[in-house]
Amino acid sequence: MTTTSSTTPKSTAKKPVSATKKPASTAKKPATSTKKPTPTAPPQQADMNLLPAYEAMGVPERVSLADLPPNAELIGAAPDEAFVKNVKEFGVMQPILLLKKPNGSYVVSAGRRRVKAARINGQDKIPAVVYPFGWASNDVLTTIENQMRSDNAAADLAAVESLVAQGASETAISEATGKPVATIRNLLRLKGLIPQLRAAFNEGTFKDSVAYKIVALKPDEQRKLLSTLAKNGRLINKDVDILIAATIQPKPTPAPAPALSPTPAPSPAPTAAGDDADVDDREWYEQVIDLVKQIQALAPPSETDIHEIAEDLLKFAEYAGAQAVATP
Numbered sequence: 001m002t003t004t005s006s007t008t009p010k011s012t013a014k015k016p017v018s019a020t021k022k023p024a025s026t027a028k029k030p031a032t033s034t035k036k037p038t039p040t041a042p043p044q045q046a047d048m049n050l051l052p053a054y055e056a057m058g059v060p061e062r063v064s065l066a067d068l069p070p071n072a073e074l075i076g077a078a079p080d081e082a083f084v085k086n087v088k089e090f091g092v093m094q095p096i097l098l099l100k101k102p103n104g105s106y107v108v109s110a111g112r113r114r115v116k117a118a119r120i121n122g123q124d125k126i127p128a129v130v131y132p133f134g135w136a137s138n139d140v141l142t143t144i145e146n147q148m149r150s151d152n153a154a155a156d157l158a159a160v161e162s163l164v165a166q167g168a169s170e171t172a173i174s175e176a177t178g179k180p181v182a183t184i185r186n187l188l189r190l191k192g193l194i195p196q197l198r199a200a201f202n203e204g205t206f207k208d209s210v211a212y213k214i215v216a217l218k219p220d221e222q223r224k225l226l227s228t229l230a231k232n233g234r235l236i237n238k239d240v241d242i243l244i245a246a247t248i249q250p251k252p253t254p255a256p257a258p259a260l261s262p263t264p265a266p267s268p269a270p271t272a273a274g275d276d277a278d279v280d281d282r283e284w285y286e287q288v289i290d291l292v293k294q295i296q297a298l299a300p301p302s303e304t305d306i307h308e309i310a311e312d313l314l315k316f317a318e319y320a321g322a323q324a325v326a327t328p
Helices: 002-035 081-090 112-120 138-148 153-165 170-177 181-192 195-202 208-214 219-223 226-232 237-247 284-298 304-326
Strands: 059-064 096-100 106-110 125-132
Touching: 081 112, 106 112, 112 125, 138 153, 138 170, 153 170, 153 181, 153 195, 153 208, 170 181, 181 208, 195 208, 195 226, 208 237, 237 304, 284 304
Parallel strands: 096 125
Antiparallel strands: 059 125, 096 106
């Protein structure tokens, strides 16, 4: 009897301990339950997840090039000969960045040139870091990766356009990508390229510096560049400068105004130096052209940067003058 009574308290003493453990296990369940829906929630709002919606670790994989989108869907210039040779000799050293959709297909967020070079070299698989689709906006990832590496203005433009179409503001895009709002607005100017030139720009047949010059032209004037593009397979700054110079017409000299009255005008009173007699009444662009020519004459030939800037200013001032003449 004594042993029975002594064992009974021991068993009852353990019960409270087990009772206290149960609440501890139930307290952990809400924490796990809040994490479970997280991976499934972002894909429903994938288009507007400018920043990562939840913590995710990319999975290193070797992906088959046949499983990736065709080159025609990979915006950007084709890799040059040196880049292709490097990929052939050393392989793809920097993994590309992919988003994997629920159906198993991939979206290339970064590494388009590496994909194209690997295909040229006949490779089967390349290294990649794969994230779940919906983790963050593919357009934002493209823009950030281009900013970290070499610029790809065509891909950046397509990404920013996509974000704007999804309802993202310029401020939100700037905060997500780190690009200033002014840079984003400048990129969106390139939407003014006519479709044929926009397609050529996406293929990398001319640089963004040329694109910004072209977009200042009217659509009819842009079309005049298509023959040069078809002939040479590319466009350079000189091609656009020649077109701008060809459109410039000398400003007609205005006829003298007829006298309002036969009464001779009184002789003007003598004026001191610096009075209105010295005011230049010419148009602003005419004055700019003269000032730029003075800069070109003063700057020594070794200052190539100054001469290049002056040349660009001169072209735009001449173009502004031509537009002023053409516009009634």
